[in-house]
Amino acid sequence: MKHCAAILAIGFLVLVCRPARAGQAPSKVPSRHSTPATSRTPASVPTFKVAVNLVLVEATVRDRHGSIVDGLKRDDFDILEDGVEQRMRYFSRDELPLALALLIDRSTSIAAVLEELRQAALETPPLLKPEDQVAMFTFADRAKLAVALTTDRNAIVDEIPAILIGGGTDINDALIDAATYLGEAAPARQHAIILVSDNEATTPSLDSEQQVINTALKTQTSIYSIEIGFQEHGRRLFHPLAESSFDTIRRIARETGGEVVELRTAGSVESAMDIVISRLKQRYTLGYISANQNMDGAFRIIDVKIAGQSKHGKNQYKIFTRRGYYAPATQAGASPAPANPPK
Numbered sequence: 001m002k003h004c005a006a007i008l009a010i011g012f013l014v015l016v017c018r019p020a021r022a023g024q025a026p027s028k029v030p031s032r033h034s035t036p037a038t039s040r041t042p043a044s045v046p047t048f049k050v051a052v053n054l055v056l057v058e059a060t061v062r063d064r065h066g067s068i069v070d071g072l073k074r075d076d077f078d079i080l081e082d083g084v085e086q087r088m089r090y091f092s093r094d095e096l097p098l099a100l101a102l103l104i105d106r107s108t109s110i111a112a113v114l115e116e117l118r119q120a121a122l123e124t125p126p127l128l129k130p131e132d133q134v135a136m137f138t139f140a141d142r143a144k145l146a147v148a149l150t151t152d153r154n155a156i157v158d159e160i161p162a163i164l165i166g167g168g169t170d171i172n173d174a175l176i177d178a179a180t181y182l183g184e185a186a187p188a189r190q191h192a193i194i195l196v197s198d199n200e201a202t203t204p205s206l207d208s209e210q211q212v213i214n215t216a217l218k219t220q221t222s223i224y225s226i227e228i229g230f231q232e233h234g235r236r237l238f239h240p241l242a243e244s245s246f247d248t249i250r251r252i253a254r255e256t257g258g259e260v261v262e263l264r265t266a267g268s269v270e271s272a273m274d275i276v277i278s279r280l281k282q283r284y285t286l287g288y289i290s291a292n293q294n295m296d297g298a299f300r301i302i303d304v305k306i307a308g309q310s311k312h313g314k315n316q317y318k319i320f321t322r323r324g325y326y327a328p329a330t331q332a333g334a335s336p337a338p339a340n341p342p343k
Helices: 002-017 114-123 153-162 171-185 209-218 242-255 269-281
Strands: 054-063 077-081 084-086 088-093 098-105 133-139 143-150 190-197 221-227 260-262 284-289 299-306 317-320 324-326
Touching (some): 054 077, 077 088, 077 284, 098 171, 114 153, 114 269, 133 153, 133 171, 143 153, 143 171, 171 190, 171 242, 190 269, 209 221, 209 242, 209 324, 242 260, 260 269, 299 317
Parallel strands (some): 098 133
Antiparallel strands (some): 054 317, 077 084, 077 299, 088 284, 133 143
């Protein structure tokens, strides 16, 4: 009972304190190439007004050998925002419900693993909680919402065989659409994207790498990738845009607290999916109310540390988390958020 109450309380705070977003899942992803940019902005919805802002941060902790560190407690973490230590108000591990977007590339390289992907979708559900929701997007030069957020795992399994292979590859556009959808459709949940792709962009994108990162940070979405491909990058025949896109996806994943899992290393799509889902479920969730009460829309840098780590060795643990967030802009005269977060 206490466990359920804690989840309900945090869910309430997230709904109250996050920027207003649409409460219902849209039936499709609007095209940003034929409509004004404001088409991404959800209609305002009623929200409670409070004087505080709850910030939730998901953190993965690894030791110097790359192994996940289990058993850490609330007092093991320190959180700083713009260099100022914050008081932690919430701590858990795999308690908050998840909204997950499976983002599937329609490139010809994916055709060979579609059946593996369907099988992985059959086998992976035990790693998710019953209340966790999953959506499925497919993309080429445009993203399409194939399955809206649902707890029905069979809806995803049944849709995978219907994926039509072919077309260009605009990864940035698809990531922005998926992150925006999660932020609008499930504002009170943790957000994550699993990109299943060869990560070889072949279509020039209207969206930059930084725009993807900004959108992910604003919607508090971690981006993971299962990279399809059995040869090392240097041995592939690249499209002119493709080589740089490998590094781009890695930077996007790192900046948003996710990571890239290579299929050639994991061995199978099912193993790669298990790795990614396990990473998601092994994250620590830390919550704090910002000491900075200025609702100015500014980017704020988050630094999560292991308390007293310097006593045990400077590099004993490595923490993977998003590097910041945008504060709500609710004060009159507040300046808009900068185009890029500070380096």
